[in-house]
Amino acid sequence: MSLITRSRLQRFRQHKLGFASFILFSLILVLSLTAELIANDKPLLVKYEDSYYLPVVKAYPETTFGGVFETETDYKDPAVQELINAKGWAIWPLIRFSYQTPNLDLAVPVPSPPSKQNWLGTDDQGRDVFARILYGLRVSLLFGLTLTFCSALLGITVGAIQGYYGGWIDLLGQRLIEVWNGLPMLFMVMILVSMFVPNVYWLFFIMLFFGWTFLVGMVRAEFLKARQLDYVRAAQALGVTDRVIIFKHILPNAISSSLSQLPFILTTNISALTALDFLGYGLPPDAASLGELLLQGKNNLDAPWLALSGFFSLAIVLSLLIYIGEAARDAFDPRK
Amino acid sequence: MHLTQENNSSLISTLLKVENLSIQTQGQKILLDDLNFELSAGETLALVGESGSGKSISCLAMMGLLPENLKLKGQIFVGPKNILEMDEKAQSVVRGQQIAMIFQEPATALNPLHRVEKIVGESLLLCGFSKLEVRQQVITLLTDVGISEPEKILKRYPHELSGGQRQRVMIAMALALRPKILIADEPTTALDVILQIQILELLKSLQAKYGMALILISHDLNVVHQYADELVVLQKGRAVEQGELKQIFSHPKTAYTKQLLEHEFGNAVPLEIEKNILFVHQLSVKFPIRKGILNRVQGYITAIENLSFELAQGESLGIVGESGAGKSSLALALVRLIQSEGQIILLGQDLNQLPSKVLRAARSNFQIVFQDPFGSLNPRMTVGQIITEGLKINALTDVQIQECLKSVLDKVELNIDFQHRYPHELSGGQRQRVALARALVVEPKLLILDEPTSALDRTTQKAIIQLLKHLQQTEQLSYIFISHDLNIVKSLCHKVIVLRHAKVVEYQKTELLFSDPKHEYTRQLITASF
Numbered sequence: 001m002s003l004i005t006r007s008r009l010q011r012f013r014q015h016k017l018g019f020a021s022f023i024l025f026s027l028i029l030v031l032s033l034t035a036e037l038i039a040n041d042k043p044l045l046v047k048y049e050d051s052y053y054l055p056v057v058k059a060y061p062e063t064t065f066g067g068v069f070e071t072e073t074d075y076k077d078p079a080v081q082e083l084i085n086a087k088g089w090a091i092w093p094l095i096r097f098s099y100q101t102p103n104l105d106l107a108v109p110v111p112s113p114p115s116k117q118n119w120l121g122t123d124d125q126g127r128d129v130f131a132r133i134l135y136g137l138r139v140s141l142l143f144g145l146t147l148t149f150c151s152a153l154l155g156i157t158v159g160a161i162q163g164y165y166g167g168w169i170d171l172l173g174q175r176l177i178e179v180w181n182g183l184p185m186l187f188m189v190m191i192l193v194s195m196f197v198p199n200v201y202w203l204f205f206i207m208l209f210f211g212w213t214f215l216v217g218m219v220r221a222e223f224l225k226a227r228q229l230d231y232v233r234a235a236q237a238l239g240v241t242d243r244v245i246i247f248k249h250i251l252p253n254a255i256s257s258s259l260s261q262l263p264f265i266l267t268t269n270i271s272a273l274t275a276l277d278f279l280g281y282g283l284p285p286d287a288a289s290l291g292e293l294l295l296q297g298k299n300n301l302d303a304p305w306l307a308l309s310g311f312f313s314l315a316i317v318l319s320l321l322i323y324i325g326e327a328a329r330d331a332f333d334p335r336k
Numbered sequence: 337m338h339l340t341q342e343n344n345s346s347l348i349s350t351l352l353k354v355e356n357l358s359i360q361t362q363g364q365k366i367l368l369d370d371l372n373f374e375l376s377a378g379e380t381l382a383l384v385g386e387s388g389s390g391k392s393i394s395c396l397a398m399m400g401l402l403p404e405n406l407k408l409k410g411q412i413f414v415g416p417k418n419i420l421e422m423d424e425k426a427q428s429v430v431r432g433q434q435i436a437m438i439f440q441e442p443a444t445a446l447n448p449l450h451r452v453e454k455i456v457g458e459s460l461l462l463c464g465f466s467k468l469e470v471r472q473q474v475i476t477l478l479t480d481v482g483i484s485e486p487e488k489i490l491k492r493y494p495h496e497l498s499g500g501q502r503q504r505v506m507i508a509m510a511l512a513l514r515p516k517i518l519i520a521d522e523p524t525t526a527l528d529v530i531l532q533i534q535i536l537e538l539l540k541s542l543q544a545k546y547g548m549a550l551i552l553i554s555h556d557l558n559v560v561h562q563y564a565d566e567l568v569v570l571q572k573g574r575a576v577e578q579g580e581l582k583q584i585f586s587h588p589k590t591a592y593t594k595q596l597l598e599h600e601f602g603n604a605v606p607l608e609i610e611k612n613i614l615f616v617h618q619l620s621v622k623f624p625i626r627k628g629i630l631n632r633v634q635g636y637i638t639a640i641e642n643l644s645f646e647l648a649q650g651e652s653l654g655i656v657g658e659s660g661a662g663k664s665s666l667a668l669a670l671v672r673l674i675q676s677e678g679q680i681i682l683l684g685q686d687l688n689q690l691p692s693k694v695l696r697a698a699r700s701n702f703q704i705v706f707q708d709p710f711g712s713l714n715p716r717m718t719v720g721q722i723i724t725e726g727l728k729i730n731a732l733t734d735v736q737i738q739e740c741l742k743s744v745l746d747k748v749e750l751n752i753d754f755q756h757r758y759p760h761e762l763s764g765g766q767r768q769r770v771a772l773a774r775a776l777v778v779e780p781k782l783l784i785l786d787e788p789t790s791a792l793d794r795t796t797q798k799a800i801i802q803l804l805k806h807l808q809q810t811e812q813l814s815y816i817f818i819s820h821d822l823n824i825v826k827s828l829c830h831k832v833i834v835l836r837h838a839k840v841v842e843y844q845k846t847e848l849l850f851s852d853p854k855h856e857y858t859r860q861l862i863t864a865s866f
Contacts, residue, residue: 229712234704234774234775237702237704238700238725239700240728
């Protein structure tokens, strides 16, 4: 690890709020990635007649446990539970609901308020809100991270080419991007999404199509500056190819300011996805998502736990990202 | 008790008295160690030393402008009062009225958003003069510093002035409140030799006119020797020699002062074979001026006009001229980093006609070394990576590359262990050696050196020049050596081209040029340099 990188990491750690946010965010990310092990309607481990079963990983027909149906076991069924408990035992996850499992034992009409069984209550279809937040966060974060990564990759490449070659390439690129940025992204996405069957991949490509321009300006400016520097000229005089100069000489020196912007881009992408979900143009209707939860909160004003849990989970994640971004920006600051 | 009384009586004629001044960083690093001197009206003191020897920081201390995290000991009397014991408000009265400073780089010391009138007159306005009075005063000041037609200059911005004019405006700004002491921090380093003389003459005449005490800071003893009475030679924060300038010049006591005084680099390596490898014919470099939305070319700025010369193997050619004369454009054009017209025939190939693929292969025949050893090395790469980059084009094995690296580091007199270091761990001279090694590793026939020594101090300069001479002998290299320092050119080059305003003023053998300059401008350059 070079000295510069080490001192940057140290500065990042010294930013207390940012570093704490980073740890908390990583924790949330890990929790949501392992959502199946925390909130699920299947047991983690079943012991039945001297053999062990992992229902989370593999689907077993009910006949395995002495039931009648050839279909996948419904572990919530009291009859099945009795069968398992008679000849073995089962370890359940912390929350016994998946994001799609309605709670059928509710005594009150849905949406039901928070209870011992449903920590944050249930939504208007009787599904556990906590489980839905957990799964929803996973979709949002993974979607946002991948989208950020791809759009950064595209933006940096385009910015690098524009800045390094300058001249007409730069001029045309800049005009194109100005027009591109002028398009109202949210509405364009809504129009395009309604033309296709809603599906995560389409949504991803459409959002990437309109959202890759974030970093272009910054990278371009860095390259315009760097291509005048003597070490770039020296490499040119040695006959090093443009590709090597761009990626090996200039990029490592130019990229730090862009990297520190990534948390902010991630924030933007997550809020954009939430907004689309809220408006009903985002992920497929039955998918768990923060936007869908907020929409339910709006439709069920008499059930404030819906709106409140949606709001707080979104607010906390976005604030964490902003603090991380600030810490990263300070750590990468070349003037320090 | 006796001592203090004596001090008080002598203070009447003494304008500035520095006693036991020491400056330390919080990390206990000593920046300045026990500096003592006195200065009376009309006297000139020169503070001389290499970069980092504590010249500038001692003057900032006299102005009370030191950063707060530095530890200060000692006393600085400006007039009867110790400036280090004053509060901020009292200090700001002393600054400007008692003591003023001229900075090294006028381009950054002048606020680019203000016009000359405001820059020069600001301190006067703050003292409560009316606008009309201020304008009158500013015009007088500008006339004093030798600006013709001051009324026209009043409304200009700094970027609309020439380098010399900027320096004059900065002097006028410092003189606005008629200070008793003027500190000039490398006032001429950013200027070329002829302007240097003019500015120093101006400072001298202003000193006589206003009866000021003058402190001249410089890294170059030869610049100050005609203008100062007293001399303090600083090395690593310590005054190694101090006293009357003439005395020190005739009998330097320490080896360090002798080194600083030395400006003789020896003579050029004699030529052995006469075999021309480079013909440059009618070379011109023009930069288009683009305007309007469509970026259409409206005209051209000429950087080099119809330049022709020849260069033999093992020969070196000096290119001399003031800044803006087109020297660097010539260097970049010769290595095909910028577009040019005309013929550059190296080893029978016209570089300006070669398609880019052939050119890339031919590049190993000619290499360039840049001026700034800090900017010319990629900060993210190790010395080994930087040097071997040029070898990647030929398919070599790792063992072969290591061998090349070892032999080239040997050539530039660096240890093989240097290959794992990063540029920021090296000194200026070491960096320049690495830059040289990067160029040499591809075994070029022609090396273009664009002011390779101007960012280095005297001792390092000397070592690099020795190295260049040695390489020229062993490798039969041809040099095109660009410099504004005639001393170095004289010691290294066989022929010299003097450039001015993109044109060749004189193209001559070195001995002839120095013994019998044909052109008035060359004569000026030579008198200004020696």
